[in-house]
Amino acid sequence: RKEVEQDPGPFNVPEGATVAFNCTYSNSASQSFFWYRQDCRKEPKLLMSVYSSGNEDGRFTAQLNRASQYISLLIRDSKLSDSATYLCVVIPKLNSGYSTLTFGKGTMLLVSP
Amino acid sequence: EPEVTQTPSHQVTQMGQEVILRCVPISNHLYFYWYRQILGQKVEFLVSFYNNEISEKSEIFDDQFSVERPDGSNFTLKIRSTKLEDSAMYFCASSEAGTMAPEAFFGQGTRLTVV
Numbered sequence: 001r002k003e004v005e006q007d008p009g010p011f012n013v014p015e016g017a018t019v020a021f022n023c024t025y026s027n028s029a030s031q032s033f034f035w036y037r038q039d040c041r042k043e044p045k046l047l048m049s050v051y052s053s054g055n056e057d058g059r060f061t062a063q064l065n066r067a068s069q070y071i072s073l074l075i076r077d078s079k080l081s082d083s084a085t086y087l088c089v090v091i092p093k094l095n096s097g098y099s100t101l102t103f104g105k106g107t108m109l110l111v112s113p
Numbered sequence: 114e115p116e117v118t119q120t121p122s123h124q125v126t127q128m129g130q131e132v133i134l135r136c137v138p139i140s141n142h143l144y145f146y147w148y149r150q151i152l153g154q155k156v157e158f159l160v161s162f163y164n165n166e167i168s169e170k171s172e173i174f175d176d177q178f179s180v181e182r183p184d185g186s187n188f189t190l191k192i193r194s195t196k197l198e199d200s201a202m203y204f205c206a207s208s209e210a211g212t213m214a215p216e217a218f219f220g221q222g223t224r225l226t227v228v
Contacts, residue, residue, distance in 0.1 A: 043204055043219035044156060087156065100146070100169055101217060103156040 003027065004104035006088050012110045017078045021107045023071045023088030032091040033064055035073045037084045038106060044087055047073075078111045085109070115139045117220035119205050125226045126195055134190045134223045136205030145188045146206040146217060147180065149173070156204065162188065195227045 006023045013019050025033075033050035048055065050062040050071050061074040071088055088104035118137045126132050138145050147159040161168040162180055179191045188207075192199055202224050206217040 038156075041202070041224075043221050045219070046216050100158050100161055101148075101156075102158065105155040 003092070003102050004088050004090050006086075006104040006107045008105060008107060010108040010110050012112065013078050014112055015078055015080060017111075018074065018076045019078060019109060020072060020074045021086055021088075021109075023073075023104055023107075025069050025071070025088075025090045025102075027090070027092050028066075028069060030069075030090045030092050033071050034089040034091075034101075035060075035062055035071075036087040036089050036103075038087055039084050044089075044103070047086070075109075078109075080111050080113065083109055083111045115218075117205055117207055117218050119203075119220035119223050121223060122221065123224045123226070125228060128197060128227055129194050132192050132195055132225065134192075134203050134205075134225070136188045136190070136220055137186050138188055138205065138207030139218055140186070142207035142209055142218075144168075144208045144217075145180075145182070146208075147190045148204045148206060148219075149201040150204065150222075151198075151201040159190070192225075195225075197227050200225055200227045 004025050011019055035047040036044040037047045038044045048057050048060055048062050050064045052064050054063045059076045063072045075082055085106040085108045087106045090102045092102055117139055120135045124132060145162040148156050149159055150156045158171050160170040160174045160180055177193045181189050202222045204222045205220040208217045
C-alpha cells in the first residue's frame, strides 16, 4: 500500500462549484498532515495544515479522520486561480524538531469559466 | 517576505559529470532539506540537515549524493556522477526549529537534465 494515496484526477469543475478531494495514508502513527498546492513546474506551497477538529480558511476546509486514516480538502466557490495540483502531505513521525514530508502524487484540479 | 532561493534554475549536464545544486535557505531557519520530483511523479524526500550534519536520508540518497553547508548561508547538493535517471526537479526547503511540525518553505527548484 502506498504511503500517501490520492486520486490523480483531473477534476474538471466550473467556476463557483464546490469540489472535494480525499487522501489516505498508510502509517497509523503519522503525526501531522497538510495540504500543499503545486502549480505546473513550480514549487509546492503550503495551503493549510489539517487538524483532527477540522479547520477552515476562507473557501477551504480540511478534515482529518484518524480512525479511517484519511484527509479531505473541500474547496467552495471555485475560482479559475484554484487550478493547480493539490498535494496531500503527511509527516510520518516527529524527529526532534524537523519535518520530513511524505507527499502524495497529487490531485489535479481544473476550474473552467 | 523571506524566501528560499536556488541556483541555477535549470542545469543540463552530461551523464557521468558532477553537478552542484545551490540553495540559500531562509536566514533564521535551522533545518534544511532536499527533495526531488521526477517529471510526472510525486515529490520525494532526499535528505534533511541540521547542525552541520545529516539528520535523516532516504534510500534515494546513496553514495553518489552529498550535502554541505560550506558557509553561513549556502546549502548545496552534489551529485558525483550523474545518471540519466537523476533528471528531475530538485527542491531545497528550510524550516524553523520546533517539535510541532513547522512549515517547510520550498525554493523554486533547479531543473536538472542529464543527457
